[in-house]
Amino acid sequence: QVQLQESGPGLVKPSETLSLTCTVSGGSISSSYWSWIRQPPGKGPEWIGYIYNSGSTNYKPSLKSRVTISVDTSKNQFSLKLSSVTAADTAVYYCARLLRYFDWSPGGAFDIWGQGTMVTVSS
Amino acid sequence: SFELTQPPSVSVSPGQTASITCSGDKLGNKYACWYQQKPGQSPMLVIYQDYKRPSGIPERFSGSNSGNTATLTISGTQALDEADYYCLAWDSSTALYVFGTGTKVTVL
Numbered sequence: 001q002v003q004l005q006e007s008g009p010g011l012v013k014p015s016e017t018l019s020l021t022c023t024v025s026g027g028s029i030s031s032s033y034w035s036w037i038r039q040p041p042g043k044g045p046e047w048i049g050y051i052y053n054s055g056s057t058n059y060k061p062s063l064k065s066r067v068t069i070s071v072d073t074s075k076n077q078f079s080l081k082l083s084s085v086t087a088a089d090t091a092v093y094y095c096a097r098l099l100r101y102f103d104w105s106p107g108g109a110f111d112i113w114g115q116g117t118m119v120t121v122s123s
Numbered sequence: 124s125f126e127l128t129q130p131p132s133v134s135v136s137p138g139q140t141a142s143i144t145c146s147g148d149k150l151g152n153k154y155a156c157w158y159q160q161k162p163g164q165s166p167m168l169v170i171y172q173d174y175k176r177p178s179g180i181p182e183r184f185s186g187s188n189s190g191n192t193a194t195l196t197i198s199g200t201q202a203l204d205e206a207d208y209y210c211l212a213w214d215s216s217t218a219l220y221v222f223g224t225g226t227k228v229t230v231l
Contacts, residue, residue, distance in 0.1 A: 035220075043231055044209055045158075045166060047220040058218050061124075085179040094165060100152060101172055109156035109171035 002027040004095050012121050018082040020094030022114060029053065029076045033098035033106055036069060038081045038091040050098060050106065051078055066071035085121045092116040125214040127223035134229045141197040143226045145210030148191060153212045155193035157186060160207045170195060205230045
């Protein structure tokens with residue numbers, strides 16, 4: 001079955017760029033939409049954005065100016081870059097697969113999640 | 124912007140029924156799904172496309188969605204159902220995903 005694993009630094013300095021990678025195992029990255037979701041300590045999840053195999057993306061508007069999600073099909077990985085981070089970006093970051101309801105729409109549910117990785121923004 | 128509101132907490136006695144609501148403008152015109160999250164764990168999908176259960180999710184979890192409110196119902200609630208629950212919907216007008224504010228379910 002498909003499994004996801006996040007990797008990347010657990011500590012990032014303010015104003016720097018947070019970079020995380022999600023490795024997909026047990027299935028091809030080419031056949032689905034993939035997403036990043038974060039959850040600040042003690043708060044609910046926040047959707048960051050998604051990417052499709054073709055490279056098409058969509059991001060949460062409040063983060064759009066700082067976020068880039070990309071995919072590397074040769075490595076079966078997709079990545080998140082979040083620039084100019086502040087303490088407000090401290091959170092557990094999850095990668096997730098999107099189970100689409102219809103082939104013609106990105107609407108669906110996130111059915112498979114990684115275990116999450118804690119990223120702290122601090123000097 | 125599209126928002127989803129849930130009650131902060133719901134308490135239920137073992138064996139009884141817990142109902143968790145998720146409210147948003149014309150939510151019934153969109154598909155809703157629900158996640159269960161226990162401390163230190165990733166969210167787990169328990170209901171998708173309003174009422175469908177993923178493989179392995181007990182039948183005591185059910186969902187509905189109409190008007191401005193989606194509802195997750197847990198029948199015959201067990202102690203292991205104690206967790207945080209979040210709704211999620213996709214806003215087709217903006218192609219954005221929105222999570223609900225979350226509900227802590229306590230089994231007393």
